[in-house]
Amino acid sequence: MKIIYFAIIALFLASCTNYLDKGPLTSLSSAQYWTSEASIRTFSWGFLSGNTSTGVFGNYFFGYGQNYSYGPYYENLGGAPTSDDYAGGGNIFATTVPNTGAWNYAWVRKANIFIASVQTATGINDSTRNHWLGVGRFFRALAYELIIQSYGDCPYYNTVVDQSQTALLYKPRDPRSLVVDSMIADFDYAIAHTRVSEVTLGYPQGTTITRDVEAAFASRIMLYEASVFRYYPTVFGYDKSKASGYYQKAKQYALDVINSGRYSINNSTVSGGGDPLRSLFVSYNLAGNPEVIMYRSYASGIVSHSVESYCAYQNAQVGISKNLLDAFLCKDGLPQKQSPTINLDPTTSSFSYRKFKTGTSLLDPRIGSTICPDSLRLQSAAFTGANGDADYALTGMAIRKFLNDNDYYTASLNTNLTSAPIVCYDEVLLNYAEACAEIANTSISGNVPVPIAQSDLDISINKLRDRLMIAMPHLQVIGGYPAVNNVMINDPDRDVNPDGTSYEVPPMIWEIRRERRIELALEGFRFYDLMRWGKLHYMDYTRTPQLTVNRGAWINMSAGLDPKTGNSSSLTYKLKPLLAANNVDNTVATPWLGTTGTPGGGGGPASGYILYSTSSTTITSRAFKSSGFGSGTMSGLEVYLSPIGKDQFTLYQNAGYGNNLTQNPGWTGR
Amino acid sequence: MTFFLVLFTVAGSYAQTRVIKGKVVDATNQPIIGATVKVAGTSVGTITDVNGFYSLSVASKGKLLFSFMGYKPAEEAIGDRSVINVTLGESNVQLNDVVVVGYGTQRKANLTGAVATVDTKVLDSRPITDVSRGLEGVTSGLTITAPTGDLGVNPSIMLRGSVGSLGNGASTSGAGTPLVLIDGVEVPSLMMINPNDIATISVLKDAASCAVYGARATWGVILITTKQGRKNQPTTVDYSFNMSENTPTITMKEADAPTTASFLLAVNQRANPTNPADANGGFVYANAATIQTMKQWLTSYGNKNLGDNIVRGRDYDIIGGKFYGYRTYDPTDLYLRRYTPMSQHNISISGGGEKTSYNISGAYLDQSGQLKVNPDSYKRYNLNANVNSSINEWLDVKLNTALSNSTLTTPFNLMNTASRYNSFYYMYRWSSFSPYGYIDGQPVKDGVDAVSQANDNTTGSTLSRITISATAKISKELTFDADYTYSNEDTQATVRGGDFYALNTWGTPDPTTPSGFDYGIVSSNTNYIENDFMYQRTRAFNGYFTFNKKIKLNNIKIIAGVNTEDFIQDGFVAKKANLILNSQADLALATGTQTVGPIGSGYLTSSPTQWSTAGAFGRINYSYNDKYLAEFDMRYDGSSLFPATNRWAIFPSGSLGWRFTEEKFMKPVTNILTSGKLRASYGVLGNQDVAPNSFISTLTPYYGTSVNTGGSLWYVNGANQTFTGTPSTVSSSLTWEKVATADFGVDLQLFNDLGITYDWYQRVTSNMITAGTPVPLTFGTTAAYQNFGSLTTDGWELQLNYRHIFNNGLTVNLSAGLSDYIQTITKWVYSTSYTGYRVGQRIGNVYGYKFDRFFTIDDFQRDATGAILVSNGQYVLKPGIATQSQLGTFGPGDVKYKDLNGDGALTAGAGTVSDHGDMTLLGNSTPRDQYNFTIGASWKGFDFNMFFQGVGREKNWIGSSATIPGYDTGNSPTLLTTQTSYWYTPNVTDPTKSNYFVSQVNDPQYPRPQNSGTANVGNFEISDKYMQNFAYLRCKNLSIGYSLPKSTISKAYMQKVRFYVSIDNLFTFDHLTAPVDPETGSVGDAIAYGRSYPFSKNYSIGLQVTY
Helix, strand or coil: CHHHHHHHHHHHHHCHHHHCCCCCCCCEEHHHHCCCHHHHHHHHHHHHCCCCCCCCCCCCCCCCCECCECCCCCCCCCCCCCCCCECCCCCCCCCCCCCCCCCCCHHHHHHHHHHHHHHHCCCCCHHHHHHHHHHHHHHHHHHHHHHHHHHCCECCCCCCCCCCCHHHHCCCCECHHHHHHHHHHHHHHHHHHCCCCCHHHCCCCCCCCCHHHHHHHHHHHHHHHHHHHHHCCHHHCCCCCHHHHHHHHHHHHHHHHHHHCCCCCCCCCCCCCCCHHHHCCCCCCCCCCCCEEEEECCECCCECECHHHHHCCCCCECCECHHHHHHCCECCCCCCCCCCCCCCCCCCCCCCCCHHHHHHHHECCCHHHHECCCCCCCEECCCCCCCCCCCCECCCCCECCCCCHHHCCCCCCCCECCCEEEEEHHHHHHHHHHHHHHHHCCCCCCCCCCCCCHHHHHCCHHHHHCCCCCCCCCEEEECCEEEECCEECCCCCCCECCCCCCECCCHHHHHHHHHHHHHCCCCCCHHHHHHHHCCHHHHCCCCCCHHHHHEEEEEECCCCECCCCCCECCCCEECCCCCCCCCCCCCCCCCCEECCCCCCCCCCCCEEEEECCCCHHHHHHHCCCCCCHHHCCCCCCHHHCCCCCHHHHHHHHHCCCHHHCCCCCCCCCC | CHHHHHHHHHHHHHCCEEEEEEEEEECCCCECCCCEEEECCCCCEEECCCCCEEEEEEECCCEEEEECCCECCEEEECCCCCECCEEECECCCHHHHEEEECCEEEEHHHCCCCEEEECHHHHCCCCCCCHHHHHCCCCCCEEEECCCCCCCCCCEEEECCCCCCCCCCCECCCCCCCEEEECCEECCCHHHCCHHHEEEEEEECCHHHHHHHHHHHCCCEEEEEECCCCCCEEEEEEEEEEEEEEEECCCCCECCHHHHHHHHHHHHHHHCCCCCCCEECCCCEECHHHHHHHHHHHHHHCCCCCCCECCECCCEEEECCEEEECCCCCHHHHHECCCEEEEEEEEEEEEECCCEEEEEEEEEEEEECCECCCCCEEEEEEEEEEEEEEEECCEEEEEEEEEEEEEEEEECCCCCCCHHHCHHHHCCCCCCCCCCCEECCEEECCHHHHHHHCCEEEEEEEEEEEEEEEEEECCCCEEEEEEEEEEEEEEEEEEECCCCEEECCCCCCCCCCCCCCCEEECCCCCCEEEEEEEEEEEEEEEEEEEEEEEECCEEEEEEEEEEEEEEEEEEEEEEEECECECCECCHHHECCCEEEEECCCCCCCCCCEEEEEEEEEEEEEEEECCCEEEEEEEEEEEECCCCHHHCEEEEEEEEEEECHHHCHHHHHHCCCEEEEEEEEEEEEEEECCECCCCCCCEECEECEEECCEECCCCEECCEECCEECCCCCCCCCCCCEEEEEEEEEEEEEECCCEEEEEEEEEEEEECCEECCCCCCHHHCCCCCCEECCEEEEEEEEEEEEEEEECCCCCEEEEEEEEEEEEEEEEECCCCCECCCCCCCCECCEEEEECEEEECCHHHECECCCCCECEECCEECECCCCCECCCCCCCCCCCEEECCCCCCCECCCCCCECCCCCCCEEEEECCCEEEEEEEEEEEECCEEEEEEEEEEEECEECCCCCCCCCCECCCCCCCCEHHHCCECCCCCCCCCCCCCCCCCCCCCCCECCCCCCECCCCHHHCCECCCCEECCEEEEEEEEEEEECCHHHHHHHCCCEEEEEEEEECCCEEECCCCCCCHHHCCCCCCCCCCCCCCCEEEEEEEEEEEC
16 A cells, blocks of 8 residues: 555656656746747747837848838937938937946847757758848947947957856957958848848848848948948047948849849829839838838838828928038039039029929929928918918928828827838939949048049949939040030039149039939938038038038028918018027017028028028037048048947956946046 | 454453443533543443533443543443543634644644644634634734735735745746645635634644645645544534624725815925916815815815705816816715624534534625615625545545635725726815715716616636545554545626716806716727636545554654645636626627636636646654654655756655753752753755746747737737747756755643743745846847745744633633744845845835924025025925935925935945945844734633734834825825824915915824825935834734623533623824724725725624534
């Protein structure tokens, strides 16, 4: 009998091994998670997630955001300027070293966990595994790009580090080139192994990470890194010889997309979308659009955004700067200061009086997909509440690119449903053109020829100029210099070196950059372009010609004239510069105007350019200051890399690794 | 085995038999009914009848054994007698003689661990609703806290400390909570147990006593057994009844309208002396002129009952589009009833024959809440039944079933669905001039009307529990016990919302209506029905051998067995908006959006969880001649809360005892010191009490919940794609927390009457799971928890018991307990923080500034006009007076703190140990010197018992509107009657006037009015002056009973009839300046502090009858 008891107990104990396996009920056990492609895919959505409460992966896949958060497509009233495309504002850069915080390795860690988990995942075959390894390595490269864009050199890890691996966690910063080379290895692996399409798996083209998405992003990122290595002065310590190789990679990745034959410039329009360029941004369904490589969809009652509402009739905005307006070529393909078709004197020109409205017909038609051309958007003096003509822009020039004309009166709150392009073919072509030009470029400055092949321009920029309803003359290369219709382009606004005589940017590079600015206007590229070119001082609107960053439209507020239309009218308008320090509602009697570039005070003349910021002290203290790279000194250049928080230095010091962490140039002691 | 049976039968049939008769009585010559009379060494026996008589056929030789619970057993040689009458003396210690310990019982005399037993009489004849409240103050070292008087809520139980570990989130907040086992198995809610069903309670305090229970018993064990039938006992029927009226011990009361409004206006005056903003009493306003009207109102109507009709012009007015109140309301009186009834009925039937015994009990509790309109209530039904049967000579089987059903009913929160903002919060949310009642028959938006319009939320719980167990006597020395318990508690909460219709006195007045207000729906997001369903299932198995052997003077007892237990708690929440009819709230009768989610996402806060444990345990008790005692305990424990690689651990412990009074050299004093024992024990236990998933890496799924909320928000294929977050990090070296307890004790018995037990212990929690050493950002996430840090608890407990029966029958019971402990951090991550966790920091320490006095006008520099100089927004102090500019802006009437370090400025320094500025240690919030004492006596059927409990030292800073006038006046524009003495200059609004800065209140308690927000700032930096002192002494219970003489009642076949009156919380002495009950303690939500369910004083009468 005792034996039976013992046997029962023994049996019972033997069964205990399973008895104690009680997993968590409200979360998933890591050990059991990686067992199918479905679970891998579920994890991967976390990288594409736009959910601001759980973390957004840079701006890579944010699109138009959701709810009341928007991507880089809109400049909020009172916000700091994100580029010279918008009128001025505050300073977006740190001025002192913060107490805490620095690079964000959360995405690196997440990607490394993803890669390691996919490597050992069960329930998938090798090609599936390789696909997801590719996706994982692509994400890792994106994660490092976020870090090096802000901080430059950084410790590089391609494995999941345990917190006990102290020496590894506190290791010195690896050179940026090592990080970029590792990113190239990740991009190359990803592009070689990732699926071309997941349509047969039920995911429409453009909604998931595919080879073309990776190649398009890779060309963007390599162009960025190549520019940094070429243009950043030696004080940053980057190996300039790396640049041409990186331009080659940028070109190659762009060519991967071009040669796939799967994409072309969109020539179709949607209702309310105007031309085919704007149709990309105001479409309710981008599926099948030949130019869209990846896009974010919205659905009523599930995910919706507010970008349209912000641009529509119920919302005021900062508005577009005259600087961007001035960058548009004339219809003949020549810069405004070079073209004979246009009179630039605002007081005499029919173009320049209400220049903006009537003048736009003289410019590159892409002006119409960028800025609302019908009239100036000014705030009526009669306006008091939240509705009516609240659509004013402080500069008078409002964003049109992201607003479907049909939705002007119906776009409401956070319920917008237009699809957001994530990455498009036109950008890839511009990446390609710039990479080709820089490969052909032998100097970073001077009035030098850049012998890019005409064929390279023809498959890139000239495709954009051929777009239906845009139809701009082709860009030619003549002896390494830009031309249209065999007329050489020579923009007098081109950067001037500190010696005051020579040009800083070769004419061909200048024109290719212009094309990028115009085609991709307001899409969030401009700031990063200025950053990589070392041209952040374009945002300093106390400099000439960047004074125009602080300017809006030219208006005449003479009695009886409606500045919106120029016609006789009893309507009056008020200009409302939103300055935190001087938020004064000015009546029509004392408009904030100035005819010259000199900032005026209250009670300016009745006609002139709208000035966003009018107090000279405000301008001096708030305007962004940066030296051009041409000056060669660090002063003012520290903004190109962000400072690392003080707490990190303390931490390294206390852990005995004080020598391993160095502050970014220009930040020590601030 | 059959052989033994045959043997007995044969033995019986061959014996010569004759009949012996007699009577068994107690010391007062009252018959003892149901006493067992048994022939020694046989199974032959009987029990006495209602008159104490017995009759038994016995063999000629041998002894008769007489026994009855509560009496000393007696034995009589049969000899030639045919009548044997016996008087049984009452036993002092008999009930305590055998103590329930883990997996068995032990003679108290031979205990080597720290085990206390509770006299379960404390649970009788008191109007208590649950076991935990009954245990308050009865045993040293046990701390029961219930921060509110809410119905149907479990108090928290702590043993020997307020925290077990400083787990920093890795351990659950309840760390330090002892394991409470009812008949060997935990129940999710002690509220479901009927206190009347309890037979014994043992509290196992030290590691050695708890070791057999392993990792779940880290913080001690409370063993509760329920009443069982006994064999060979006539059927007895017990009935008891208790009816009580409950009244709040203390309630906060708001000051009258002009007093409150003057205060609020004074707060605004601080910002703008000459033209202060109107005082806002919660959507109703007052200014200097209307305060005069308020005063007139009090003169005219203060003593009249105007009913609930609100009259424009008399009670309020709308002036300039603004709502001004004139009338004084007493929200407490409007919300609360003064007396609420509660009744309890208990009935039990028990008895037993030769082979089978049984006990069946039923109980009903009906408790009514204190809300005046639409009262809340708590009802509970209990049904217990157990049967114990000897199948044969070697096998006993037992079935134990329990069914308990409770329903808690509370009104829906129409004012605000967040749980903090319940009716009791709203009782003190608005000022006393915020209106309650009806204007022209339409209610205004007020909390009382919200309660009256609210549907009832109900929370129903049903506990059903069944235990089958068997005991096999394998041999004379060896028995095997096995039991299996299945316990299930279902909880269903129905939340019945609706719309609240009222005059919108919170909105902008509407001049087009006669009342001035619009009538309509004034609640938002309340129109829904929600059903929560949760089940909590426990399954437990125990199987163990007990071996008992005596070899000469050596006594060995070995227990070895296994234990498994698993628990799951899960359920769901279903919610649907837009009821068709407010009055009929049901999922089927709503038309809006419906949502479903896991339990915890709605009204019930428990989240899904599950765990299981398995362990093998053993215990060896050895004693030599009952003099030298030794015990060794061991548990090999496994827990599902740990990863497979780190799941099992061994926890050994041991204890030694020496009954020195058994030594020969003690003989001369044993007539004084009848018994004495020294004990020592040491053991180490692991702590299983960790937050879920502390030891395994998990991924959290994020799924879409509503528009633009949750999930990845990446919309593909018709859905917002769910995604899983980055796996949590778990340190590879993370391991169990270890809790080691050393305990030294002494047990003394003097003159047989006085028992003294003293224990000193030290408990060290080491390997504490704390936030890891910081890692650089390159790690990509915050450091995972690590084992770092130690917490040491040093404490002692003293228990005295005195019981004496005088010759005249007067019985006196006196008992007293005193205990104390301190908890100190003995190892921690390097930190110099003065107030935070660091080595040497004592848990509960409160740091702050020392109050000096109030500033006066003479402290400041003035200009020629008499106005105080101002510089940088600060009043300029005279030279030599320490500046407080770092703490805020201070003027006359504001608090002046002491410049302890004499540097001329009040600062917190760097907040480090070496530089803490003027901060100093003000006190400690841990209850120290907790004590209790009982005075009891009985004589000739009368009994009297008084039970006191108290706390010797406890201080804490409470930032709340209950303690600080002006605390967050934006959200709580109230002033309590206890807060009316403040620095005040009425009617002087010109700062240049000489009397503007001179208080017209003499020696005010509180400083110049200020809205201190919800932070401890300005006048209400943490300081000694406004600390609360929670030391108290309370007469917890007084009961007086009378039992009818047995001679009288036996004619009615009754054994016992007792009437009693009992009063709980009769009187209290405390030092609190805030009008809260001292048992509230200093825990809980500071913002809602004191604005919670009141504690009550209970007057009860009862009846106990035994047939």
